[in-house]
Amino acid sequence: MEILWKTLTWILSLIMASSEFHSDHRLSYSSQEEFLTYLEHYQLTIPIRVDQNGAFLSFTVKNDKHSRRRRSMDPIDPQQAVSKLFFKLSAYGKHFHLNLTLNTDFVSKHFTVEYWGKDGPQWKHDFLDNCHYTGYLQDQRSTTKVALSNCIGLHGVIATEDEEYFIEPLKNTTEDSKHFSYENGHPHVIYKKSTLQQRHLYDHSHCGVSDLIKNGKPWWLNDTSAFPSALPINGTHIHHRQKRSVSTERFVETLVVADKMMVGYHGRKDIEHYILSVMNIVAKLYRDSSLGNVVNIIVARLVVLTEDQPNLEINHHADKSLDSFCKWQKSILSHQSDGNTIPENGIAHHDNAVLITRYDICTYKNKPCGTLGLASVAGMCEPERSCSINEDIGLGSAFTIAHEIGHKKCVESSGVSAKATAVSPTVFLQLREHSVKPGILKKGPSGGGKYCLGERKRYRSCNTDPCPLGARDFREKQCADFDNMPFRGKYYNWKPYTGGGVKPCALNCLAEGYNFYTERAPAVIDGTQCNADSLDICINGECKHVGCDNILGSDAREDRCRVCGGDGSTCDAIEGFFNDSLPRGGYMEVVQIPRGSVHIEVREVAMSKNYIALKSEGDDYYINGAWTIDWPRKFDIAGTAFHYKRPTDEPESLEALGPTSENLIVMVLLQEQNLGIRYKFNVPITRTGSGDSEVGFTWNHQPWSECSSTCAGGVQRQEVVCKRLDDNSIVQNNYCDPDSKPPENQRTCNTEPCPPEWFIGDWLQCSKTCDGGMRTRAVLCIRKIGPSEEETLDYSGCLTHRPVEKESCNNQSCPPQWVSLDWSECTPKCGTGFKHRIVLCKSSDLSKTFPAAQCPEESKPPIRIRCSLGRCPPPRWVMGDWGQCSAQCGLGQQMRTVQCLSYTGQASSDCPETARPQSMQQCESKCDSTPTSNTEECKDVNKVAYCPLVLKFKFCSRAYFRQMCCKTCQGH
Template identity: 35%
Template sequence: VTTYILTVMNMVSSLFKDGTIGTDINIVVVSLLLLEQDPLGLNINHHADQSLNSFCQWQSGLVGKGGKRHDHAILLTGLDICSWKNEPCDTLGFAPISGMCSKYRSCTINEDTGLGLAFTIAHESGHNFGMIHDGEGNPCRKTEGNIMSPTLAGNNGVFSWSTCSRQYLSRFLGTAQASCLGDEPKQIGQYKYPEQLPGQLYDADTQCKWQFGSKARLCSLDFVKDICKSLWCHRAGHRCETKFMPAAEGTSCGPDMWCRRGQCVKYGEHGPRAIHGQWSAWSQWSDCSRTCGGGVMYRERSCSSPRPQNNGKFCPGPSRLNHLCNTRSCPTSAIDFRAQQCAEYNSKPFRGWYYKWKPYTKVDDEDICKLYCIAEDYDFFFAMSSKVKDGTSCSDHKGDVCIDGVCEAVGCDQILGSKASLDACGVCQGDNSTCKFVKGQYSLQHQANEYYTMVTVPAGAQSIHIQEMEVSTSYLAVRSLRRKYYLTGDWMVDWPGKFSFGGTVFDYQRSFNKPESLYAAGPTNESLVFEILLQGRNPGVVWEYTLPHTERKPEYSWGVARSDCSAPCAGGRISTKAICLQDQRTQVNSSMCNPLPRPTLGSHLCNTQPCPAYWTTGDWGACSRSCGGGQQTRTLRCLRKVTYQREEVVAHSLCPSISPAQVQPCHIQACPPEWSTGSWSQCSKSCGRGLRKRSVFCRSTDPGANAVVVPDSMCRQHHKPKAQETCVLQRCPKNEKLQWILTPWGECSRSCGSGIQRRELRCGERDSQEGYVEYPIRRCRNMAKPLVELQQVCNRGLCPEVPQAVPGRTTSSAMGLGWYSSPWQQCSVSCGGGVQTRTIQCLRHGLPSAGCLPHQRPAASRACNTHFCPAAPLAPVQRPSNRVTAAGSTLKDERCADLFSWCHLVPQHGVCTHKFYGQQCCKSCSSRKP
């Protein structure tokens, strides 16, 4: 058992030596107690909270050899503990937050789960160091596999400390509470620590038994290669399972292989190379936390270049540097800084009510940097914040300040951490030579139960120390010359503490085993009378204080001080003034001298010659060009100062030969390319609206022949000139022949059933051949349009009632979707080439749909009866002309005609290019656009 526990504690020690913790924590076992049954006063059960309270109380009475106590107590138990009930559950450990070094709270309880117990101990001890779970009230994430994660699970088999844990620990170690950790414990010789790694002492099967029971074994599947990251175990009747804890260091993970730092490496190797941390650069200094009275500014760096890895060392030295700033005293009217912070809560409800808060400082030293406030006119106080703002004084009588919740010492030289202190005379780092010591002793015996004066200390006294020579039942008392008691007056004995009176703070100490004492740094601003309230025999009281040396009174007299000439030329002045001298040597404030004999003095001119001439320039004018090299000029004058207030312009020859430049180049950068244009062309029409054009190109702006044409993209597109525009040379004569032309009715919009036919109104002119030439609509805009209908209903016969599926086409049986066609209609002619048509529809379950594939649509027409008719005359086909007929369609030669009634279908089905159809249906094919 001892070897097992020491192995676990070795693992705990290794975790606290990991570089990510940021400091040196040395774990030393000073005592090991094996309890086979609960001793008197110790009650351990499944209830972790109750068991911890019992253990903490019990361990407070344990004392080691030589009367020395341990710093921290750890209880290991095989019981399955639970934080909230006396039954087993998944709790692994329990600990008081920030209990380290406390007699009754520096203790933890930990459930033994095998070698993973080391991580539980480190986690719970972290709580005792003041650490809080990652992700709970701090920016660190819960799932990064750090030791203080709410659930223990390493990051690829490696456990480390988060940034938040490191900050919590650093903050705790800076408090007075952590002082017990400073002494080095004595090495205990009777314990022999194992020299092998944990995994060498206890193989993977043993580790599985400890985690899952005596019948558990290492999983025989391929998980074995990952046991250095997560140990997978198997129980009969169960699947392979894991608690996401790695196999211990040194566990065999294959032939001649072992686990080191989360990796399976060759036996004898130490795993990944340790990477020691390096500091980043310092940040900029922060703003000062106060405007007066001594604020704090800081700069920070992080151990991230690189971060420590694989048990590498953390960066040595501090991560933050603090510096006092704005140390001048605040105005007497300023509100106390701690009082300001309490007053900020006046506007916030406290348990449903509003109060006026004032500072409360009668707290323990370790809590002095917490913001305790007391409700005005009430007798309760509360910690409103876990820490006051940086720069807040720790107390009224010392210059120390709170920084990040810790009271930091400030020397009398106003430097953080400085050891500089005031001497007995109140001089910083002085040698006590500037004052005299006054000492005395009061040992007279008097009748008991009366006040007796011992000494009167004058105003200005410093380093006042009053102390009884022996422990007694008498009390020290202090009053003013006017018999106003400040301490233990009117038969009312005050408790020990700090008392402010007489311009300073007195520290009154009284305990059962030490003589009573009073101390104040001073200086006092009034005379104080120190008395003793006798309660028996006078034990004797000694006292001591300092006063400034009394020196000869200095003599003050008037003297005369002469100034230098105020100017080297153009008329300066020499002034004389009276000064007050101390002992004819040192100048002091004029108020020290008698004002009546003060001499009356004045001033006179000096150096009245003119000053040498000098050049003066005006402002530069505007540049002559915005680019491509321009010039700018300025005025240049030669001036000479004649008197203190007057200057004159003189000849340039009187000024220095080297004069400032009057002209300088400007905007020398090349101009960007610009658009260039050619000449406009002739208007395209001799009358009416026409067009004219010109070339537009992008050209560089280099002068002369250096200009070249460049790509249009180099010029600004929104500035590009127009390449064409409309033009009107003259109005065209009014055309009397213009009229509105009505086109023939178009084809019906549907091949069966009811549809729509449309026709158009066009602008045209009758020609000599009884046809029409068509013009743009705007030519007829001044003519009234005829009132005619431009669309009508048409009917091409009934549509087929029952559509049939197209043979050979595939339809979706599930959807009922496909192309359907009606039977072929009768051929339009009996010979000479006709057309048969049919209706094609896309149907889904008998209803029209748009889901059919277009490329599968079957033909809606086909040629038929294409054999030649024996006696059918053929009309010659002529080239179409550019005229329009009276009906508005394009005119063809009179011999271009339709020879069949179905010719209107030919252009609809796109077969006009067929030689036969084109000849037989010349008119229809010529009147339709292809």
């Protein structure tokens, strides 16, 4: 189910784009009337006010209470403003029953409206009309969302499962808008978002937004970004922030600026209502539960520019206008506010600045084109870049503004403050992170409710029984999964690396047979043990405590005997100090450790050239035997893990948790005088009676823990534990009196700021898919100054090499592509005909021509299309010239050709017969002299037998027939 409000990845699709289009696709208009002419379709409707059950109350839908109040006052008086409203309207064959609740949370309690002339602020006020509402369609709460304002009629958006509808009052240019009500209701325009003219995207160096539906998804849901892992650069870790497992509420205080063209279009009287109506929709977009985070867009300040400002240049050129606006808004930014109080200068702080203009903006030239909005990616991290410019296209501008705010998102930090401030760039959230991950489906709250604050996930232990003997270690399996993946062009067999100096919850693997290890994954699979000697497990890359009862987060403790929940009575503590003076150059016995011993510690008292060794009762050496010194590491001996340590600046030691499965002997290889070796371990015993009745227990503060942070303020704690009185060993808390338990001590530590470090954002989408494009990312120098606060520094503040912000990408050659030449002229010149063109298979740089078979046939452009240059003229009669007169003397006949021809000269039978011209006419030739009357000379030629026919058919006028039939034709 995809509706308008599922906007988890929308801000971030974080692809930088802009557009250009022809004049017949513009979305900025001089009047509502002109705007409506460009809509593909719209309808008129008359909304009415009803009660909860839909019963008619009134035709008056605008806010007629005039309930203005100072924003900083106490909560609204119910008598002054209507907190719940219900409306009904019909359109597109549907009935809409709106359930609305007054929304004042999107405006700061320090909200001000300022009017600026050419010399700066002229006057301001802090009054707010209570006429902005959010809600849903009655009985469709979980699948619909509504954001409407009724300041001067219903302005806003209604989102259903299958469509988004904009509604606004029909303006009457002949009436003053304050006389708004009609006797039978005021007409409103309602139109679908899908009917707006669409614009096309074009990659650019900023984020240009167009109102485009792509691949069946609204543009605010598109997401093509990747999430590269962090890499160290010159020893400095580059931070790639990941989504935290705790959801906190975030606030983004916003400055909204309307330019003088906005004032000219909407008028001083309505400009405030219109801007806040748009921002009401923006705030509703970000408050939706499907985001997975609670983000509050707060309008802290509205600045209305009635004249041009000296240091602010706004025109069609979006890039230059954005740059100018960013500098101007920073110059009026309050640096004295902490976001919770008004500073002395009375100017409210803002984290984000939004300019709304009536200019038809364009990202690369000072002429109108198709750009809707422009913002710097990750700009909220820096005050001078936390800004955007947005073209006013009506209520649809809300989506442009919301999208641009998303592109200005900043990084997310552990312990991030719920307040966005100028020195806290860790304000926003990973809006681009996918809502679905492998194996986990994250759903928004059912019923359309708010997203819960606090922990996103809970974990609990499962399958706590020990694995069978010989079962493969889970961490070992994770390393082995990389055996079939090349590493630097080669294949290795990987085993877990168990040495020190690495993160316990990172998957560090050792190449078997080679002397190197590497981190194959930043985090092991949840549930993997942090290390072999602990029950603690890794969750989300962090080591979490597991009690000795194998329950995550349990307080169950092992006693000194390694009995879970025991009182320490099943073993005895053995301690000793070996300092015998012995000759150098051989192995000497220090102490025997019985089978079943636990908490074994053997340690030199001072640094020396001697070496601790360990062997079995059968003289088989496990560590440092046969005059061979082992490297310090972990040894699996006698059913437990022994850790042999030999630091460069401390005495060497040997430790094991136990229990041991055999008797062991600790030896020392003497190279110089024995300075002393201390040892202690606990050996199992069998007691009669109850152990806890033989000894007392008391609460005790543990030593201060290590500071939780090395800088920027950490915490040290003194844990309270229950101990035995005889040997001071820790036991389960239930052996001590719970009523006498003292509180845990806590103190701050390491409060100095952390050293500056680079923050590097994710790479944005490559500008090209082949033939070499460019991609960019945000790079910032940041310093942590508090547990949940960071500040952005100049690049010079970070001493290591600055990571690259731009690089080439997709350098592979593009495959051959079809290239079309120009169309020929339409043939024939009128009526239905065809145009032809040549289509070639060319290289991407157009330098080479390939056989057509190398280009995909299914995408080949057409080479012939139908065309028409208008209706052809009808066929007509065409006459030839008249022939000679048939009579050489006197009356005769003339003939001519008469044909029906089309406009192409072809014979046709479609000419009207009634209009056919004559093909024969009578003629008369002048006689030179009177013919001779000698009848003997005038006779018919004997050979001719057709003379009667000549006379019958009147051919005597022709010279030939008159000569051949002279006698017959005589007198005729």
